[in-house]
Amino acid sequence: MESGRKGWVYGWLLYTVCVLSLFAVEVTGQIRYSIPEEMSVGSIVGNIASDLGLEPKRLITGKARVFTAESSEYIGLDKENGHLIIKSKIDREELCGEISACSISFDVILDNPMELYRVTVDIQDINDNSPAFPKSKIEKNISELAVHSARFPLESAIDPDVGVNSLQKYSLYPTDHFKLNVQSGASGNKHVEMILHSPLDREKEKHHQLILTAFDGGKPQRSATVQINIVVLDINDNAPVFSQSSYKASVVENAAKGSVVTTVSATDADESSHNIQYYFEHVTSTIKALFSIDADSGEVKVIGDIDYEKHKQFTFKVKAKDHGDFSDSSEIIIDVLDVNDNIPKITLMSVSTAISEDAAPGTIIAMLNVQDLDSGDNSKILCSIDRNSPFKIVSSLTNYYNLVTDSELDREQIAEYNITITAVDGGSPPLSSKDILKLKISDINDYAPQFQQESYNAFISENNPPSTTIISVKAEDMDWGPNAKMSYFLIDGDLNGSPLTSYISINSETGVIYSEKSFDYGIFIFITNVFEHL
The missing domain is CATH 2.60.40.60 (Cadherins)
Known part of the structure; x- marks a missing residue:
């Protein structure tokens, strides 16, 4: 019967989380779900694609992934269906202890273009724990001279659940001589004690056996009992206070x-x-x-x-x-x-290893998360990069930063950067950490070839054989790779009514100029500015 009721409760809770998932709301890049603890692995938390208004294929093309600054990852992403799913069973009591408001947060990151969505999942308590007493029996020695209204503290029961599912009340049976008094302490914990309301007479009854029961407020309700054995003494009628x-x-x-x-x-x-x-x-x-x-x-x-x-x-x-x-x-x-004993932790969530030199200012190069486990000023972090660089770091959300271009880039001046990212906390003395990002600048064809000389003079003996080398020209290009590859050719022209190419030719790859025929001394050839770079 108990297992049947438990199955009904879990079924109702699973139905509740499905309904709650339908009402998830996006607020400035953030979305919140609510689920019960102890959901089985593979259970669906919600459809993040539809809840964020994204096309399902965007999760695949954007290489969507879950990022969490914590070491444990409870929830994963099924990119094919857009579902957030349970990766490992969540025990609210293990995760948050006595804290009522329990949640886990993580980020869903997409690339090309880069996007980040903060996801918070509230973990709702289920009544999966019964109250428990530290011992199965409580032994009490009480003097028969104990005065009316004398108090006898009892060891309290503990229930790790929270809210209505936690410990709510006690009962005592029988109540011939004692009644219960339950009070809440400064932390909200319940303290239970017996109060004597009818005198004890050791000559009439030396022993009393009572049953103390603790109840929680869950549905179905759980309880625990402990037996109280009382031995009546005839001395010591005052308790410490x-x-x-x-x-x-x-x-x-x-x-x-x-x-x-x-x-x-x-x-x-x-x-x-x-x-x-x-x-x-x-x-x-x-x-x-x-x-x-x-x-x-x-x-x-x-x-x-x-x-x-x-x-x-x-x-x-x-x-x-x-x-x-x-x-x-x-x-x-x-x-x-708290003392400042934790250094900031820098995590590169998404990063580009290369960027074109014509990238516009404001182009995102990397997204990073910075965390500090300390609290207060000790956890406040200032993130910066090297000065006098064409980059800057800007804050996107709390503890999140984007590394972006701040000015124009020129590969021919600097082809690679080692960008040092520094995170400093607000402690005294402050603690810091660094991470180095290597970034290559890819080339665009933004430079024209330049000849090594503005003009070239060449001399050759008359009656030279055809294909004689006359001169070699050389040009250079500051670009790189295919953009720096050059070809040489002659500018169209004529000499004595004949095409220039009937007298000379040029090797398009090497820039070597050859004669096409024998030259007569009576013909003076002076060639200048006949070459052009492709």
């Missing part, structure tokens, strides 16, 4: 091990108040690896490497317990302060 219901502190990331973050303190009206011991209550393995508490003094110290980029805040509970098993609980909230 913390000086604060919530302790707030801060610590810089990379704080030295042994640093004291805060000190908790509780008092006990009994004479044995010096026997109070302090413990962490139902904390995660992460908390245990980073912090410790001195059982006698209540000092909370750093014992591990704290990284702001992994954890920006810690919230956990601490317990004060006396020798008679009376206890009180308080909450500790520790804010992690």
Whole structure:
């Protein structure tokens, strides 16, 4: 029955995401979808081609691809159908933890012409986790002298889901002697405690067994139970009381091990108040690896490497317990302060390795993304390139830049550029990174050939044999490749009523001029400006 209801919920959620995909809206190059977590691999998120108003073939011709600055890629692109599809199953709790608003963002890039679209996918929580208590049983020793309204904190249940799917309420059965009191702490977590409303009599009943149940608000609703075993004592009728219901502190990331973050303190009206011991209550393995508490003094110290980029805040509970098993609980909230310990990361998303020398100013050469994992001023990045170059870098979206031409290019002057891109953050001291882009300038035919001399004089003996070499001319062209290839030929003309070509000829490739016949000394030949470059 439970698996049937679960299948119905997943079916309803898949139908919901299909409907939501139909209403995706493009806003200045951005589009947003909403899907439930745990969708199977291959599921369709939406049709980005139709939602962006693109021709389906544009995704193929533009070599559309997904770019993400993160190491994990959850969503891929089917260019043939224009569908965004699930590449790996998304667990909202693993991705965002206790944060309600959970989303992933990536970019869809197209080439020729270059286009970039920002895609945000909101991950909606499903009720895939039940509340869980840290133990299957809770043992309590309570004095028969416990006063009316005495409070007995209980270890709370944890539900990693969020919103209505998270932990909502508790119930206690039976309620002959105790009733529940549930309060929300500064972080929104629920703290549960039993309150004595009917006196205990050890001579009548030494033991009491209660059932505590935790419920979430999902549909179908999930729950968890824990058995509370109470042993009635005849001593110690006062419980410790913390000086604060919530302790707030801060610590810089990379704080030295042994640093004291805060000190908790509780008092006990009994004479044995010096026997109070302090413990962490139902904390995660992460908390245990980073912090410790001195059982006698209540000092909370750093014992591990704290990284702001992994954890920006810690919230956990601490317990004060006396020798008679009376206890009180308080909450500790520790804010992690960022230091500038991450250098900016430059990612070239799309780049041209060559550009024509006649490219117009403003032509895009490369698109790049710059990220810094720090926060505040430490994450603000200034991106620049070498000065005195015919290029400039301009911002397109937040953390996105285009490298474009800024002035005319001349391959004959500079045929290749090594463009150094520098990203500097706003930290103190600032951190920076560099990337070098090699760009070749392709040639256009913008230079005419030039003879090495303005005029040529040649002398030859009379009665020379035909095909005698008279002179060799040479021209040069500053262009490159096919644009620099030259041919030589004679300008049309005549001499003594006969065509010039009947007296001389020229090799079109080498520029060597030959006689076509024997010359008579009585004929003086002076040839100038008879050659033209093709």
